Amino acid sequence: MNISEFRTSVIRKAIYGELVPQYKEEGTSTELLQQILEHKKEKKKAKVTSTIKKNSNGIFYEYFEDGSLREVEEAFDIPDSWNFTSLSTVIDLTSGRDLKSNQYSDEEMGIPYLTGASNFLNGELIINRYTNEPAVIALKGDLLFTVKGTIGEMAYLNLPEAHIARQIMAIRSEHIPLPYIKIFLDYYVEELKIKARSLIPGISRDDLLGALIPIPPLQEQLRIVKAVETCFTFADLVEQRQMLTKRFKVNLQSALLNEAIRGKLIPQNNDDESVLSKLKSLDIKGEIFEDGPFNLPDGWIWTNLKTISETIKAGGDKPKEVSSVKTDEFPFPIYANGAKDNGLYGYSKEAKITEESLTVSARGTIGFSVVRREPYTPIVRLIVIVPNRNLICLEYLKIVFDAFYTDGNGTSIPQLTVPHVKEKLIPVPPLQEQERIIAVYKKLIANL
Structure with missing residues (x-):
């Protein structure tokens, strides 16, 4: 209950x-x-x-x-x-009566004029109009009750008197x-x-x-x-x-996320292979940025998302044939932009994405991300990110997006686009440290 x-x-x-x-x-x-x-x-x-x-x-x-x-x-x-x-x-019941527009104003002259539910807030009255020509007067102590528009708002009149409009009745x-x-x-x-x-x-x-x-x-x-x-x-x-x-x-989850992507959630291990060393061994010539939004520990780098990803693309049109329930013929989920039911739209015969990936809402709940491990089809302003698993863990990538977009952070833009996401700066720790961050973060939020 x-x-x-x-x-x-x-x-x-x-x-x-x-x-x-x-x-x-x-x-x-x-x-x-x-x-x-x-x-x-x-x-x-x-x-x-x-x-x-x-x-x-x-x-x-x-x-x-x-x-x-x-x-x-x-x-x-x-x-x-x-x-x-x-x-x-x-x-005893008093029914209200409306006044003409020239009979009231917002100047504090005369007695209050109450017009309807907009004057009621949590059992208290909001006074914003006055009249010198009252016709139907409620008295102090009367129980005021809205009977039109928003029904059932109530408040006691704590002023000597007030004119009430037809949306209100006074009870004594x-x-x-x-x-x-x-x-x-x-x-x-x-x-x-x-x-x-x-x-x-x-x-x-x-x-x-x-x-x-x-x-x-x-x-x-x-x-x-x-x-x-x-x-x-x-x-x-x-x-x-x-x-x-x-x-x-x-607030606590937001704080944990921010600590995680700043390298403050767990201590660093000098034995971990640095990200720069890993990039060289993989012969990946991406963009490395010396400065980012905040300082990073040794061994971490700032780079854009396209450097550490295999694929970044937007969802396409919905399939011609869609089932609202999962069946043997329609086994693959279709995911759209949105947070409700993690964006589940229906089921299709074929899957467009077969790799483990992260989907990110590009409109509405901007930045809402979900780890997808099963084959699926993305549609309607849903961005798909398939990370390079030699450089970044899928769960760590979600931590980054949650840190950037949780609780309204980073949502001043009207929408996310693939070009914008590709250039997004990401703090990347060594792969081994990512795994430790994920383990500690999961343990901490499980207790919230």
Whole structure:
């Protein structure tokens, strides 16, 4: 279960009466709801009242004062001390209204003008417009709720007042704690998303007021709010630690890569054959550079990639016949530019590359590299490098590319091209040292 799923689970348990225990001494919510209805009748705000009950067949019905009833699909089992009621019973709802462009500005004159989800960030309000001609005013302490555009953003108004546009509704309640209302609305929006398969065009005033909310006794509501806050605080801490851990791992891996290509990950061995000596013995007359981006240990050289490679080329067109799954007829993987599934596109009848090689993404996730040991076909802006194995190990070459391109380094260019890659300067240690670097690096990152 990830953190998002944990939060959803906490909300669901809270609304189903499963988050905190019930206590007999706290009674039921029946008396609380009667008090609310009587209070509303005194203010002439009460509508036709109803009760929600489950019949002997386990079906929930809403029974109205006039004797009519309707089946209620959205009801569910709740503790005996709880009652369902419509949200209209326990809240007062203010619907927003848009202003004309000449009625507001970004100058701090008048009162704030809140237009929609763009004013909400992590439960806080961002104020960037003001008006001297307010028409629909939310008051300090109101729970603001977005009902159009991005649905379900919520925040408490911590200013004396603000004008709200039609994408926002303001909720207040004299008898039910607004934090409990907020918990229900989190549940309500999630249920709407599930039913609508994540796409909710909007929530109407009637939909919101008609939503059925389970009401626990007042003291239990307060305990539920406290329990949810505690769980969410814990979730926030876990999420922060996960982000820090992920960032730490990325930073540590980047540091290890940079140490590796600078000759600082392991000590040098004077008995290793130097790269220059190896080039002479192989009669390779490549370009050697005295200076590079950083200093190298003795025995290492700066050279371009074409000097130490057998082949550097770009992927071609995709084969005419492609299978989405591997079969006896289509056994060879096709790899395209991209990091998802290591770039796997499908399978072909023939392989274009049969040597062990490194593929490098030339667009998108620039520099993303993968060691390929099996025959395959490269396509779509994928660069293939077949190294000279007498000079450079395939795994070390990947370490170099990871060091250059990990965490956004070196990605200021819009794309990699074969000419660019051929001229890329590479720090090359002796072959034996490369093997030791690979072994130590693999051991270190295995523990991350």
